[in-house]
Amino acid sequence: MRASLIAVLAVAIPSVAHAEPPLVVWQNRVLAPPTAGVAQLTPVSHKLYLNDCQPNGCTVSPGSDNSLTNRSSIPQSAVTLDAYSHGQAHWDELVACVRETFKPFDIEIVTENPGTEAHFEVMIGGTSRQLNPNLDAGGVAPFISCGAARDNAISFVFAGTSSSVNYLCGAVAQEACHVWGLDHELDAKDPMTYLDLGSLKRFQNNDASCGESDPRGCRCGGETQNSFRYMNETFGLSPAIAAPALVVSRPTEGQWVKPNFPINATLTSELDMMDASLAIDGDPVQSVSGVIAFNAPALSAGHHEIAVAATDTGDRTASVSVNVNVMGTCSGASACADSFHCLGGFCLPGANQAGGLGATCVDNAECATGRCASDGTDSLCTGECDGGATCPGGFTCVDGANVCWPSPDDGGGCATTGGNPCSFLIVGLGALGFVVRRRRR
Numbered sequence: 001m002r003a004s005l006i007a008v009l010a011v012a013i014p015s016v017a018h019a020e021p022p023l024v025v026w027q028n029r030v031l032a033p034p035t036a037g038v039a040q041l042t043p044v045s046h047k048l049y050l051n052d053c054q055p056n057g058c059t060v061s062p063g064s065d066n067s068l069t070n071r072s073s074i075p076q077s078a079v080t081l082d083a084y085s086h087g088q089a090h091w092d093e094l095v096a097c098v099r100e101t102f103k104p105f106d107i108e109i110v111t112e113n114p115g116t117e118a119h120f121e122v123m124i125g126g127t128s129r130q131l132n133p134n135l136d137a138g139g140v141a142p143f144i145s146c147g148a149a150r151d152n153a154i155s156f157v158f159a160g161t162s163s164s165v166n167y168l169c170g171a172v173a174q175e176a177c178h179v180w181g182l183d184h185e186l187d188a189k190d191p192m193t194y195l196d197l198g199s200l201k202r203f204q205n206n207d208a209s210c211g212e213s214d215p216r217g218c219r220c221g222g223e224t225q226n227s228f229r230y231m232n233e234t235f236g237l238s239p240a241i242a243a244p245a246l247v248v249s250r251p252t253e254g255q256w257v258k259p260n261f262p263i264n265a266t267l268t269s270e271l272d273m274m275d276a277s278l279a280i281d282g283d284p285v286q287s288v289s290g291v292i293a294f295n296a297p298a299l300s301a302g303h304h305e306i307a308v309a310a311t312d313t314g315d316r317t318a319s320v321s322v323n324v325n326v327m328g329t330c331s332g333a334s335a336c337a338d339s340f341h342c343l344g345g346f347c348l349p350g351a352n353q354a355g356g357l358g359a360t361c362v363d364n365a366e367c368a369t370g371r372c373a374s375d376g377t378d379s380l381c382t383g384e385c386d387g388g389a390t391c392p393g394g395f396t397c398v399d400g401a402n403v404c405w406p407s408p409d410d411g412g413g414c415a416t417t418g419g420n421p422c423s424f425l426i427v428g429l430g431a432l433g434f435v436v437r438r439r440r441r
Contacts, residue, residue: 020138020161020162020164020167020197020198021128021136021137021138021161022137022138022194022197022212023137023138023139023140023171023174023175023194024135024137024139024140024141025140025141025142025143025178044118044150044151045117045118045119045120045151045152046106046107046108046235047107047108047110047114047117047118047119047120048102048107048108048109048110048119048120048121048122048176049067049110049111049112049113049114049119049120049121049122050094050095050098050109050110050111050121050122050124050172051111051113051121051122051123051124051125052083052084052091052111052124052125052159053081053082053083053084053123053124053125053126054083054084055083056083057080057081057082057083057125057126058070058080058081058083058123058125058126059078059079059080060072060075060078060079060080060081060123060131061075061078062075062076062077062078065142065150065152065153065154065179066152066154067119067120067121067152067153067154068116068118068119068152070154071154072131072142072154072156073142074131074132074135074140074142074156075131075132076132076133079130079131079132080126080130081123081125081126081127081130081131081156081158082125082126082127082130082160083125084124084125084159085125085159085160086159086163090163090165093165094124094165094168094169094172095109095111097165097166097169097200098169098172098173101169101170101172101173101191101201101202101203102173103238103241103270104203104228104231104232104237104238104241104270104271104313104314105231105232105235105236105237105238106235106236106237106238106239107235107238118151118152119152120151120152120153120154120155120176120179120180121152121153121154121155122154122155122156122157122172122175122176123154123155123156123157124156124157124159124168124172125158125159125160126158126159126160127158127160127161128140128156128158128161130158130160131156131158137158138157138158138161138162138167138171138197139155139156139157139158139171139172139174139175140155140156140175141153141155141156141174141175141176141178141179142154142155142178142179143178144178144179144180144181146181146219146220146221150179153179154179155175155176155178155179156175157171157172157175162198164198166198166199166200166201167197167198169191169200169201170191170197170198170199170200170201173191173192173201173203174191174192177191177192177227177231180231180234181220181230181234182225182227182230182231183210183218183219183220183225184210184211184212185208185209185210185211185224185225185227186208186209186210186211186213186214186215187204187206187208187227189201189202189204190202190203190204190208190227191203191227192225192227193208194212194213195213203227203228203231204226204227204228204313205226205228205229205274205313205314205315206226206228207224207225207226208224208225208226208227209223209224210222210223210224210225228313229315232314232315237314237316241270241271241314242269242270243316243318244267244268244269244271244310244312244314244316244317244318245267245268245269245318246265246266246267246268246308246309246310246318246319246320247265247266247268247320248263248264248265248306248308248320248322249264249265249266250262250263250264250365251263251306251322251324252322253322253323254323254324254325254354255322255324255325255354255355255368256324256325256326256327256348256349256353256354256355256356256368257296257324257325257326257327257368258326258327258346258368259296259297259298259299259326259327260295260296260297260298261295261296261324261326262293262294262295262296263278263293263294263295263296263306263308264292264293264294265292265308265310265320266292267292267310267312267318269312269314269316269318271312271313271314271316272312272313273289273292273310273311273312273313274289274311274312274313274315275287275288275289275310275311276288276289276292276308276309276310276311277308277309277310278294278296278306278307278308279306279307279308279309280296280297280299280304280305280306280307281304281305282305282307285297292308292310294308299326300326301326301327301328301329301347302325302326302328303323303324303325303326304323304324304325304326305321305322305323306321306322306323306324307319307320307321308320308321325349327346327347327348327349327368328346328347329345329346329347330342330345330346330347331345336348339352339353341357341392341393341394341395342392343357343369343383343386343391343392343404344369344383344384344386346368348368348369348383348392349368351380351381351406354366355367355368355381356368356381357369357381357382357383357392357395357404358380358381358382358394358395358406359380359381360378360379360380360381361379361380361381362379366381367381367382368381369381369382369383369384371383371384371403373401373403373405375405380405380406382403382404382405383403383404384402384403384404385397385402385403385404389402391404392404394406394407395407396408
């Protein structure tokens with residue numbers, strides 16, 4: 001005699017806008033375990049058919065779960081689910097949401113019946129009572145034994161329960177994933193949850209406790225599951241998703257920098273960033289999970305390698321290394337090496353080095369001093385004069401602007417006495433320039 005049908009989960013319905021019933025896994029029949037040696041679902045179809053049961057509803061017959069023959073272990077007799085009732089525009093929005101939810105993975109979402117081609121299917125229409133009078137749910141899937149690799153499974157989402165696209169979208173993802181082996185979990189942002197039903201869900205790459213409203217052991221072992229990694233390991237990432245790329249915007253290759261210099265980078269990926277890390281000369285320094293921005297520690301003067309790595313939610317890592325030159329410190333009592341200038345307590349490279357004092361520049365970021373100035377003709381890296389309007393040899397402190405500019409005897413364009421007045425525009429990224437005019441004496 002056929003065993004009585006029972007729902008696996010009997011939990012309190014979360015408080016949601018539409019008070020939809022929970023999504024459940026049906027456990028009156030266990031799908032066959034995998035054949036020997038099969039560890040993943042990758043040998044089976046990667047096609048998921050969304051069936052809106054148009055125009056006349058979906059007929060489902062009892063039997064072994066099979067999307068090719070529209071048979072399911074859940075109904076007690078042949079039944080018909082009502083067609084999707086929310087209109088074509090609503091359906092198109094739902095399909096777009098489901099596609100976006102599964103976008104990271106190598107799964108094809110189709111809305112035309114694949115016929116005899118192997119496929120998984122979610123029927124979306126009617127109500128749970130139409131499928132089985134003992135069932136009260138927003139969606140349902142047959143139970144699959146742990147590790148099973150069963151093709152052509154069929155599950156259901158009951159569109160008559162709700163008109164919320166977010167709710168139906170999450171339900172489709174959850175019921176499809178139940179037949180692929182995923183359990184319920186307590187991450188309100190993930191489609192495998194009962195929490196906050198009706199909000200937009202996306203697969204999360206984090207270890208979440210299994211359960212419906214309280215933590216419990218996961219059905220296939222352990223205390224947590226990671227839905228994103230499970231789907232990635234099962235189906236792989238979509239080949240349409242480009243590899244991540246990382247760009248370090250500062251410092252630039254070979255740049256002269258002060259100790260504790262800032263480091264900024266940007267990860268470009270279709271997937272969210274999980275974390276980023278900084279290493280200097282091969283030693284780990286710091287990790288971040290938001291904006292990729294660091295401040296280097298106090299480093300000794302000389303050459304250093306800066307390595308930044310960032311990982312996206314597909315567990316893909318991009319890394320970039322740049323080499324920098326850290327400036328040494330100096331004072332009036334300690335000289336700098338030849339071709340270096342002591343200013344502001346640091347030995348600055350000269351104009352023969354990119355970014356050095358007196359070197360040509362376009363913006364502040366190019367200069368070791370962080371300051372680029374223009375006299376209306378030339379744009380050069382400069383720096384604030386030391387106390388007493390003092391500048392290194394070969395440079396003159398410009399009145400008003402208080403910056404060191406090449407002396408006229410060294411080819412500078414600004415006279416210290418007599419001659420034409422000099423106009424200085426202090427320029428920089430993200431800052432307003434200002435002009436200071438040096439008067440004749």
